[in-house]
Amino acid sequence: MRVLAALLLTALLLAACQPGTPAATPTPTPTPAELAAAIGRATQQATSLRFAVTVAGEPVFTDSTRLFALTAMDGAVQRADGALATLRVQSAAGVVEVRTVSASGRQYITNPLTRAWQCLAPGQSFDPAALFAQGGGLEGLLQDGLESVELLPEEQLAGRPQVHLRGTVEGARIAAVSGGLIGAGPVTAEIWADRETLRATRLVLVDAPAGAEPTTWTMTFSGYDEPVEIRAPVEC
Secondary structure, three states: OOHHHHHHHHHHHHHHHOOOOOHHHHHHHOOOHHHHHHHHHHHHHOOOEEEEEEEEEOOOOOOOOOEEEEEEEEEEOOOOEEEEEEEEEEEEEEEEEEEEEEOOOOEEEOOOOOOEEEEOOOOOOOOHHHOOOOHHHHHHHHHHEEEEEEEEEEEEEOOOEEEEEEEEEEEHHHHHHHOOOOOOEEEEEEEEEOOOOOOEEEEEEOOOOOOOEEEEEEEEOOOOOOOOOOOOOOOO
């Protein structure tokens, strides 16, 4: 018995001297701000995407004469070729569709009355391509322009789990990427992104200027990496 006890004690001592398996280092949980930045990067890395936008609340005018108020817009982006979109605007004559194309740094737009294509000087009209400018745009704001970011409960969109965040954006920051259409006041942003790819699927912006009704922009994104043909409709 004494021999057996000595053998057991020796075995225990030897086991104690063997180097153990190091404990796995836990993966740090990203903060909500880090998640927002990751969504911005993942979305911006896509070669193309399609977007649809609805505008509700306080009217947003696309022209200096305040004759045309934007109600909806849909289009596509092909990096780095440009973007195309169809804008639906409310005028005294009713709802009018205006088409626009941005290619090779130039913007083209259809006349809302004649529907003929014309060339625009830089900054002459709202350009949807600015919303997705490489290195900036809405995706850039997600990376470094979202403040007070909080993580909301996960949701399902189109049968896929979504990361859901909420934060705020300075009006001046978002005005710079939207041609001044968004950012009349502080902007609250809610973002949904596919949990697997972290690419944005929905973005809701509430622009709340003092003394006016808020304007709500609801944007949905789809068709990632599907080819889009962008070409200049006329020669300038």
